[in-house]
Amino acid sequence: MVKAALPAELVGLGLDPDRPLVVVDVDEVLAMFVRAFERFLGGHGLEMRFERYALYQNIFRPGARDHLDLAEGRRLFDLFFLTDMADIEAAPGGAEALAALARDCSIVIFTNAPSGSREARARWLAANGLDYPLVCGQGPKGHGVAELASRTRGPAAFVDDLLPNLESVAEEAPRVRRFQMVADERLRPLAFGDPARHRRIDAWAELGPAIAEALGIG
Ligand SMILES: [Mg+2]
Numbered sequence: 001m002v003k004a005a006l007p008a009e010l011v012g013l014g015l016d017p018d019r020p021l022v023v024v025d026v027d028e029v030l031a032m033f034v035r036a037f038e039r040f041l042g043g044h045g046l047e048m049r050f051e052r053y054a055l056y057q058n059i060f061r062p063g064a065r066d067h068l069d070l071a072e073g074r075r076l077f078d079l080f081f082l083t084d085m086a087d088i089e090a091a092p093g094g095a096e097a098l099a100a101l102a103r104d105c106s107i108v109i110f111t112n113a114p115s116g117s118r119e120a121r122a123r124w125l126a127a128n129g130l131d132y133p134l135v136c137g138q139g140p141k142g143h144g145v146a147e148l149a150s151r152t153r154g155p156a157a158f159v160d161d162l163l164p165n166l167e168s169v170a171e172e173a174p175r176v177r178r179f180q181m182v183a184d185e186r187l188r189p190l191a192f193g194d195p196a197r198h199r200r201i202d203a204w205a206e207l208g209p210a211i212a213e214a215l216g217i218g
Helices: 033-043 070-083 094-102 118-127 142-149 163-172 204-215
Strands: 021-024 106-112 134-137 156-160 177-180
Touching: 021 094, 021 142, 033 070, 070 118, 094 106, 094 204, 106 142, 118 134, 142 156, 142 163, 156 163, 156 204, 163 177, 177 204
Parallel strands: 021 106, 021 156, 106 134, 156 177
Antiparallel strands: none
8 A cells, every 4th residue: 555655744753752642633623624614615605515524515606506616625725724724713622631631641733734834724723722743744644643653652542533534543553542523513413433443522521531541641
């Protein structure tokens, strides 16, 4: 299998080998991404319909039966990250939960965001009390999470909303404890999951202590 190239900031990231590790996604985990993207689309005369766990296929012109052209959706997605990233609200309780975990663990934020949006993403994280090492990647996250987990002797956990990322980590870093979190209430019933393989907890107030317990801390 061809593995995704590791992002440079991941390769250069130093981790304390004696601390447990928590790797956390951003959009729909720490950030209410789709809610902000929906507002942005409204400003462009478009709407989102929550019919499936997809992004571009959920963008419509009002009254239209077919979703927007996928390439146009992609263009708007990239534009959103350049212009409206700062408007995303933080997921409730995320900063508090990570601050509690950070007393005993290394925290790494691992996001797939368009290239060129890294600085805006880092500013957003800092402004929302989430100033932890940031890795911006592309594609399935298993390879990167396996590399990070190999740098600690302690246990590790991974949180993401997307089943393909959780499956990728299960395959490439099977020792890492996996949690699925979906921040937006409208997306929760649409998210593909496999709770027997990846524990599903949609609220940080419950998720933070569950991660701590899985890592044997606190
Ligand atoms: Mg996400």
